[in-house]
Amino acid sequence: MSKNVNIHVHHVTRVEGHGNIVVNVNNGTIEKCEWQVPEAPRFFEAMVRGRHFTEVARITSRICGICSVGHTLASVKATEDALGIQISEQSHKLRTILKHAENFDSHVVHVLFLAAPDLFGVKSVFPLVPTHEPVVRTALRLKRFGHEWGSVLAGRTTHPTKVVPGGFSDLPTTKELQVLRKRFVDEVVPDFKVALEVLTSVAHKFPKFERPTEYMALHNTQEYGVYGGDQVQTIMPDGTKETYRVADYKSITNEYVSPLSTAKYCRNKMQSYMAGALARFNNHYDQLHPEAKALATALGLKPLCSNPYLNSVAQVVEIAHSVHESLRLIDEILDGGGVKDEPLVKPTRFAEGSAAVEVPRGILFHSYAYDKNGMCVNGNCIIPTNQNHANIQYDFEKLLPEMLAADKSQDDIRLAMEMLVRGYDPCISCSTHVLNVEFKQ
């Protein structure tokens, strides 16, 4: 086969969301096949130095507006580890409900607003307004609900106000949780059913592609890891699982600079690993809520799944899990007599600490050291988007030859590569930068 393919996707921008796809195939020979992430750096780890421990999470939440709840939670959890703070069981439950709110919220945006247009063959959600208005309205309602759900716990979802080291600066009221619970049942469950019907009708359009890899997720013996837990679990292609301590995050993530790209890559046992909904699903399927398991079966998703495109389907399964798990946790709080007023837990020491939480697109590590006055000496954040770069690159290297061998057109190849990147949900702006494609002729 003699074929020329030239794909160059380039878009300039800032933090997390800056991705290029560059493909050059000359007379059937692959000369270049790269996923590049030249980020505009913002230097958060430097900016937290010299800041008081009460301020650090409000700085690092600004790393990402899409998962600022996750950054806030990872940050306060790491600070609490460093400061010897044990939060109450109630705080732990409320933060878990909050983490579910963010994962729900972000997954709704990704699946319904960003991934779905591909499946409908349109360029964005806007052309669907006249043709599928009821569904678009349903999607907007679900998105808004995710925002309101998170706001009940965090004050607001873009840069939370109420989550602080030691607990919550302001607790939700029992009444607010009761209203939230009622809205889950009355609004979210039926709306999600509508969205699900539409997604099910187009789910077969996800490309078929397999590449076994290592999957990494936060581990917790009590529940499907999202907020709680201080262990990390990986699952290998042969199904063997291994656990590590979050405190050893540096030796699990092994950040390194690749000659292929200016972005930092990560690896553990294999040449790359994947983080995100599919990684959580593959590691912790057994811990999913029964409703989520039933949905996975209905959508044909089962562990161990090695098709990265189906990360979006795993997100749909997680939407159901987050809804039902949160209902269960809310009921536990309400059955226990409602929300109890609690003071913030005070620091017992000033030292180093680390923590991880599962943000929508994977495991997020934060780590800090504090001096005797509670001022931050240094910080370190390892974001899931970076952890997935190497895995995307190796997916590309398998996908491109397969598509060339199947004699696919340049347009088909470009779309498949964009959809692959988008499947990882690397960051909303990242996904959409990739949407802008330039061909170099």
Add this chain to the structure above:
Amino acid sequence: MSTKKKVKVASFDFASCEGCQIELTNMGEHIFMGLLDHIEFVEFREAMTETATEIDVALVEGSFTREADRARLEDIRRRSKIVIAMGACAVSGGINALKNHQSDYKQAVYGKDAGMPHLDSHDARPIATVIKVDYVLPGCPMNKDELVKVVSDLVHGKEPLIPNYPVCVECKLRETVCRYHLGEHCMGLVARAGCGAPCPAHGIPCEACRGFVDHPNTEALAMVLVEKGHLPKQRAETLSRMFTANARSDK
């Protein structure tokens, strides 16, 4: 649905967290669909592939932190009738400006890789240092209700107005107990209002994410932070800057 010609709106981002753009998606069904009766999005990288050559209102999020972004900002200005700086990063440099007070930030974060070309970055500046900005939507994140109001004003030919009184006014309006009464610190006394003062009501200090009112007395602020807020002197004078690093006399 109105048959009137819709206002062409576009959204762009520079060094930022994209949180202001995410706020656009948080408006919900009724406000968002209502907005779509009057405006149409012609370019919005977070949500769509389409691009536009003519833009009525450009919403620009993020700070100017590298020369490479100058041409893109100028191109946005050329295509747009009105440019609105959206959010603290674009309006004042926002949280990004915290690094403006450090000289070793590249080494601290990237170590031996600090010299790599893609890590090129200068101090964080408002976009108004590069292009003419017609209106601002301050805050971190910007206030989405204020965005709707500004767009509504523009659609109706009214000059948008951003408050020039301190956050204290809004705390009084919502009957939040003053943090200084509780022995806690706060910057609301010189911070620009318009957010509805959520932070003190939620038990955390105002950190002036919307910047200061015109002609703030920052010396008096430092004094109050020490005497009433019980902050150590150094923290009161320099480390209280959070979102106002570019606006402080101590920079």
